[in-house]
Amino acid sequence: MVDELGALNVLFTEFYYWVTVVFMFLIHVGFCVYEVGSARRKNLQHTLMKNIMLIPLVTVTFFFFGWYIYFALPNGPGITGGIIPSAADVAAPWSDAMGPNMQDRINGVFWAAFLLFSWTAASIVSGTVIERVRLGAFLMVAVLIGSVTWIIDAAWGWSPNGWMVQRMGYHDAYASGVIHAIAGGAALAMVIVLGPRIGKFGPRGEVRNIRPHNVWMACVGLLLIYTGFWGFYVACNIPILDVGGESGTFFSSTNIYLMPTTLSAITFNFLMSLSGGLLAGFIVSKADPFWTLSGGLAGIIAASAGNDLYHPVQAMLIGAVGAVLAYKLHFFVERRFRIDDAVGAVAVHGYAGFFGVVIAGFMLWGYPAAAPVTANAAWFGSTSEGFPAVNPLGNLLGAVIMFFVLGFLPTYGLAKLLDRFGLLRVPRAVELAGLDTHSYGNAYPYFQTSEAEGGFEDVERSAAAGISHLVAGRLNGAEPAGSTSREDRRAVK
Template sequence: MVKKINLKESANSRGSDTVDGNLNALTTVFTEFYYWVTIVIMFLIHVGFCMYEVGASRRRNHMHTLMKNVMIIPLVTVSFFLFGWWIYWAFPQFPLFGGLDLEAGAANLPWSENMATNLDDRITGVFWAAFLLFSWTAASIVSGSVIERIRSSALWVHAVLIGSVFWIIDAAWGWHYAGWMVQYLGYHDAYASGVIHAIAGGYVLGVLMVLGPRIGKFAADGTPRNIPPHNPWMLCIGIFLIYTGFWGFYAACNVPIISPEVIGGEIVGTTWTATNIYLAPTTLSAITFNFLMSLSGGLMAAYVVSKGDPFWTFSGGLAGIITASAGNDLYHPIQAMLVGAAGVVIVYKLHHWVEKKFKLDDAVGAVAVHGYAGVVGLIMAGFILWGSPSSPFEGYAVITPWGQAIGAVIMFFVLGFLPGWCVAKMQSAAGVLRIPEEVEMQGLDYDENHAYEDEKAAIIEAEKAHLAAKVIPAE
């Protein structure tokens, strides 16, 4: 039986004397500040996604594209406060291997004292926010692929579902020290190849299959046309910002410092350590090595496989990190680089094959960069980390290729593709999924653009009239 612990307990445990008390206070404040810093850095992921989407869209759709993504922030935040965070604590064994963990969930309900200003709990707020930023990312991944033809109202429903329901269910199952996937499958996904990227890629694939391509994307014979971004430079800087935020995400996936006593698993001795989300040991140095080497492997492979295409090179850097993320707590840096490179080649080839075969218009390549890379990364980790412990707790399955493969199917298809496809089908049947064809042709910003031109012309005329009537020209 796994000891019921969480970070609040680890950071707030009180010593029996003053020295222990001060040490625990310092640990608490350090942990609180550590997560707070990662949250601020992760905000850049969303800035990057906004730049990326707007850069990829055409001029007549800029503002709607931006607003569609920006409003993900409040909608996912509110819903994640109301019920998303509770799901993480209540669902680790539910429904297949036990009931809801109402005791752990109770401390994370919106009416709990822990979910508010509370001097006895300095950790829940920052830990909640770190997970919330992951939720924004999951929703943002979906947002990019569907630009220029989805209704914002439809996308925002998907954002809440992926951001505050489906990804957090998979986190409870496969990204929680007591999750059933970790316990029985040995599922290992330290930096979220599957729990964020595969699920979001699968989800958006389901939506895209119902939504359909933008007008003109495919020639009459089915050959896909490239719809070039209006501003490739902006798009690339957007991905740079995503890299930066992703680095913060890596740090946020760790527990920065914890003692074996507080973990309460099989680890003996008194050496404190950083751990991954499963409370198994790793170091910040390890993930710094591996983040940069998998980024580099991805960039290098993407450059040659795409023949220097900027969009795919930048996306390949991201895909390289995503592919290696499942095992980047343990990989050697060279392994991380090669895994990232190999993943990118597979992802690039698969994207173009699927696009042509199934006529999918994925505007930012998110199904490939996040979905395929996540799945490939999970399976690779199963082979490279074969037999390694998934958890510090006794009785858990070790990491295996089949455990990882089953986990990849659960992430991509069961919690990703199926809900996305079903909800999009319902929206399509209700006529609330796609914008009218006339609006797609004239552009979503048509009214705003015309109002802008009219207002600009009016104020120029007014100033000219004022100049003529009041201002005496200089000699």
């Protein structure tokens, strides 16, 4: 780099992504705080370690193959072409670009930005399955989501050359579907196979509320997630790019599809969609702190697909609808299908994310999705200049691909496989005693309390009185559906 202006551009871009990575670390701090706050005292350290250990495992696997997938699979393969051979030069783990290199200053920070998205995708699932999943099982699922499935969807729908963008006009600038719907779908698959926590549903199907051990801690966690989410938005942009085209040179920020936007635009819309979600969440939840803040998160997620282009009031309204949808659907699904999503992540990320992708297809109908690889090759319409056009059908199908095809199905398959070997869920007696009890001990050794866990003492006592682990499953109407551990199966035999 001998040209000073060119060097400044490169070094600024390198620094820009580095800063976003540090900000995004707060997402994970927030998830840790939020999930630990949401767990009962007997499960705190297990919950924490589950979220912590996904960091190294997703990181190393994202180095080994996740980053390669992003560059290799935009064509499917088999939809718009094959595996892209040049991906190996940039992103194969043995490539000299995957390490300190004086001729490449962007690959490492760009890899890290995507990696932090990977942690987030895996961490969304983490909260849903607290208090009964095995650590080892969850970490395998985390690798699947963080280093395989989400990055496939990024290659398909979050790259200017991705087949979903080029053929379907898919638009999802800040990842309503690409991160949140896929993680929500995966979380739903996990809780279906895993089953509810012991005592969550009564013998007549009534839903029992298992309260967080520390509500304000869970809320502070959500505030930290907001903070990191802001960094995430910035990381989704390219800071300086010539977008002038035939009209001449014009430098701007762009979204991930290399279409113009500004940092101001996403700052307006991030805050307005957050506000819409908070306002609606406050009302619909009757001022419940946990669900008010979850409503704020659902608000951002719902507007994220189009927050590069929306008017701030549009972002606010979409955020409000997203928050109401998440809240209502969470409790409807819980009641109707007896699905125990411990922190509401399927709703806040999955349903709000799905809605966000769908609504963006309507709101941004006809906008250019990305520069065309082949002009006028889009299935659902092109702009007058031959660019694939954003459209409702493309985004609806895209939402289904994110939530169900890449989110739900692969995770369901792996969860069923782990369940088959009895490796998905902890033994019933361990769940009742608490996942910390034998492994870690008391998380609050200097506190003596007598209150029941979320009003649950009677239920758990009766369950415990009804079993030794030798007769697992006879819990007097509080039998958990779902996965059974290898230890419990062995005991029954």
